[in-house]
Amino acid sequence: AGAAMPAEQGQIGRALTVPLMSGRGRERRDNSSFAREVAHRGYLPNLRPLLASWRWSPQLDRLPAYERAKPLLFGVSTPPMEPSKAAQLSQLPLAALSKAAVAGPTGIWGMVFTMCSATLGAGALSLPYAVSQMGLVPGVVLLVATAAATYHSISLLIAAMEATRLHSYEELTVHAFGQRMGVLVEVSIITFCFGTCVAYTVAAGDILEPMLRTHAVQALASSLPVCGWLLTSKRRVLCLLWAVVMLPLSLAENLSAFEASSTFGVVSLIYLVLSVAGHAAYECVTEPEETVGEVQLIIVGPSSLSALAILLFAFTCQVNVPSMYAELENRDPETMRVISRRSALLCLACYALIGCAGYANFPEHVHANVLSNYRLDEPHSRMMAPSFLAILLTVLMSYPLNIFPCRYAIGVIVQRSLAAWKGEDPPSPPASPPGGEGFGSAYAPMPARRRVVLTLIIAGLSLLIALFVPGINIVFQLMGGTASAFVCFILPAAFAWHYNLPEVRSRTGKLACAALFIVGIVVSVLSTSVTVSEMF
Numbered sequence: 001a002g003a004a005m006p007a008e009q010g011q012i013g014r015a016l017t018v019p020l021m022s023g024r025g026r027e028r029r030d031n032s033s034f035a036r037e038v039a040h041r042g043y044l045p046n047l048r049p050l051l052a053s054w055r056w057s058p059q060l061d062r063l064p065a066y067e068r069a070k071p072l073l074f075g076v077s078t079p080p081m082e083p084s085k086a087a088q089l090s091q092l093p094l095a096a097l098s099k100a101a102v103a104g105p106t107g108i109w110g111m112v113f114t115m116c117s118a119t120l121g122a123g124a125l126s127l128p129y130a131v132s133q134m135g136l137v138p139g140v141v142l143l144v145a146t147a148a149a150t151y152h153s154i155s156l157l158i159a160a161m162e163a164t165r166l167h168s169y170e171e172l173t174v175h176a177f178g179q180r181m182g183v184l185v186e187v188s189i190i191t192f193c194f195g196t197c198v199a200y201t202v203a204a205g206d207i208l209e210p211m212l213r214t215h216a217v218q219a220l221a222s223s224l225p226v227c228g229w230l231l232t233s234k235r236r237v238l239c240l241l242w243a244v245v246m247l248p249l250s251l252a253e254n255l256s257a258f259e260a261s262s263t264f265g266v267v268s269l270i271y272l273v274l275s276v277a278g279h280a281a282y283e284c285v286t287e288p289e290e291t292v293g294e295v296q297l298i299i300v301g302p303s304s305l306s307a308l309a310i311l312l313f314a315f316t317c318q319v320n321v322p323s324m325y326a327e328l329e330n331r332d333p334e335t336m337r338v339i340s341r342r343s344a345l346l347c348l349a350c351y352a353l354i355g356c357a358g359y360a361n362f363p364e365h366v367h368a369n370v371l372s373n374y375r376l377d378e379p380h381s382r383m384m385a386p387s388f389l390a391i392l393l394t395v396l397m398s399y400p401l402n403i404f405p406c407r408y409a410i411g412v413i414v415q416r417s418l419a420a421w422k423g424e425d426p427p428s429p430p431a432s433p434p435g436g437e438g439f440g441s442a443y444a445p446m447p448a449r450r451r452v453v454l455t456l457i458i459a460g461l462s463l464l465i466a467l468f469v470p471g472i473n474i475v476f477q478l479m480g481g482t483a484s485a486f487v488c489f490i491l492p493a494a495f496a497w498h499y500n501l502p503e504v505r506s507r508t509g510k511l512a513c514a515a516l517f518i519v520g521i522v523v524s525v526l527s528t529s530v531t532v533s534e535m536f
Contacts, residue, residue: 045190045409049174050182108339114324115317115343117262119150120269120350122196122203122395123314123480125369126473127351128276128358132366133307135299139355140312147348149516150315153492154340156513157321158333159503160495164524167322169487174410176498185487189319190409192483193402194462199475200395200402201246201466201500205238207392212237214376235467242463245396250403250459251452265398268390275387276370280357282380294363302530306477309527313480314351315344318488368471407454411446414454477531485524492516 131139157172166172169189174182211217212231221231232237284291325336358370367373371388374381446454469475493516496504504513 001085002361019400032059045186045405045412046168046170047186047409047412049168049170050179050186074274079165108335108342111324111328112342112346113143113266114262114327115320115339116346118320118324119315119317119343119347120266121314121398122472123310123316123476124208124354125203125371125391126476127314127355128309128362128370128373129366129368129473130307130310131355131359132363133299133303135300135304136356136359137297138299138304139359140352142308143348143352143355146311146315147351149335149489149519150317151340151344152512154321155333156492156496156501156503156516157318157338158325158336159501160492160499161183161322161325162333163499163501167326169319169322169491173491178525180260185491186409188483188487190406192316192319193481194458195403195475195479195483196402197406197459197462199463199472199479200399201238201242201462202469202472202475203369204246204392204395205234205466206367206372207388207395208237208241209234209330209372210374211388227329229393236488237242238467239463242459246399247455247459249396250385250400250455252400253446253448253451264390265394268387268394270350272387273350273392275384276354276361277357279374279381279384280361281366283361291363292360295360296363298499303306303534305523305526306481306530306534307473308523309477309480309485309531310473311351311480312484312489312523313476315347316480316484316488317343318492349511368473403458405456406458407446407451409453410458411450414450444460474531474535481528483533485520485527489516489520490524493520 134142160172161167164172164175166175169185170182173185212234217231221227230240230364261333280291321336321340324339325331330334358373359366362373371384371391374384376382376385376388493513495501495514497517
């Protein structure tokens with residue numbers, strides 16, 4: 001058990017094996033429920049490749065014949081690996097590679113909706129601002145280019161997964177570039193999740209601000225002194241909402257109650273897009289000189305670079321792609337490309353509509369959050385009221401889903417640090433994914449006191465930062481220019497070059513991959529530099 005594989009096999013696929021069985025044997029889990037759970041609810045950290053010791057195992061022979069017969073690296077053989085390199089290879093549970101892992105009723109359009117739910121999010125709120133910083137023509141062109149880059153990065157990621165039979169960003173990174181790079185990727189993803197928590201908190205405050213300006217709220221504040229003290233300050237109301245709603249939801253150990261949040265979020269965002277487009281159409285017809293007459297086709301300036309990072313943030317979904325791919329009933333790269341292509345086109349349509357309509361409606365001054373531009377007391381703006389409520393509820397339900405991966409990752413680090421401090425052997429992360437009872441159901445339960453303390457620290461920091469951030473666009477620009485660019489665009493291109501995938505063997509493929517890699521780095525450096533300089 002655990003002996004090195006014979007060198008003459010010399011194939012990566014033979015090295016990617018399952019954990020060694022215990023004496024009682026390991027229960028085979030149906031991974032399809034786990035895949036659906038992660039795909040619909042968000043990112044689940046896979047820390048095992050980063051913290052555990054990996055070893056060879058001959059149990060790949062137990063896989064079905066159709067799995068063993070799959071072409072490896074599309075027919076490209078790789079030289080035998082040294083034992084030191086082999087020690088870094090991840091081990092997957094048998095269910096993650098077996099036919100049971102991909103069985104399920106989910107069809108192509110169901111997966112398209114799932115990918116759209118992972119893509120469409122709060123980033124849409126700042127797209128009108130991004131277009132206003134670039135101009136109408138560059139805004140549309142760059143939206144199309146970002147959608148194309150998203151599709152290409154997903155195609156490269158799926159090809160790398162097929163070549164290595166690995167099923168997460170962490171496993172791919174550790175296998176290709178070692179555990180140190182894997183830690184960097186994990187830190188980037190967790191930072192992205194925390195940044196999203198900050199963005200959701202800022203968005204909640206921005207949504208509350210127009211609601212506090214309505215005549216009804218102002219009348220209530222005037223009649224009741226206590227309400228007047230509270231309702232005259234957006235920060236006070238936001239702190240109250242955080243303490244009463246957002247924090248208690250984040251303290252939940254089992255997040256199964258949030259299963260419908262993605263569906264509700266997509267429906268809410270589509271209604272927001274249609275409402276913004278309808279309001280813009282009304283304004284452009286009644287007041288054309290003050291709306292479309294003021295639209296600038298091309299704007300050149302440093303702000304255009306920082307606004308480009310908002311587009312990267314808006315199209316971020318690649319981290320959820322591995323779990324979605326595992327959920328396919330008939331797992332096939334071409335099917336996944338069809339799904340990602342349709343999803344990218346649908347998201348592009350929504351983003352282009354809200355970006356262009358929001359900019360045309362308020363060309364002189366577009367707030368970082370498009371909802372901050374509306375006055376709910378105006379008769380033709382009342383159609384926006386349901387959007388405010390729906391987006392606010394979406395933010396409140398999505399906030400805990402981004403707290404969880406941060407809390408889980410920090411909890412594992414704390415647990416291992418405490419074990420090392422006590423001189424005990426650090427526990428390894430679980431080899432099997434969670435079951436169907438909700439997030440974290442298969443993991444060792446975190447002590448309640450530690451869960452509360454970590455949640456208070458993470459959520460409290462997100463609130464503190466949100467109270468002093470100049471605008472939600474700053475969060476999107478920083479996250480889009482750093483974590484999104486690195487993990488979702490630069491890294492898939494690096495995987496393709498490292499494994500010499502068929503997608504990079506032709507001249508066109510090489511140019512496309514090089515463009516994804518180089519442009520990702522350039523946009524990351526320039527946009528982040530401009531954003532930081534604008535803050536100080």
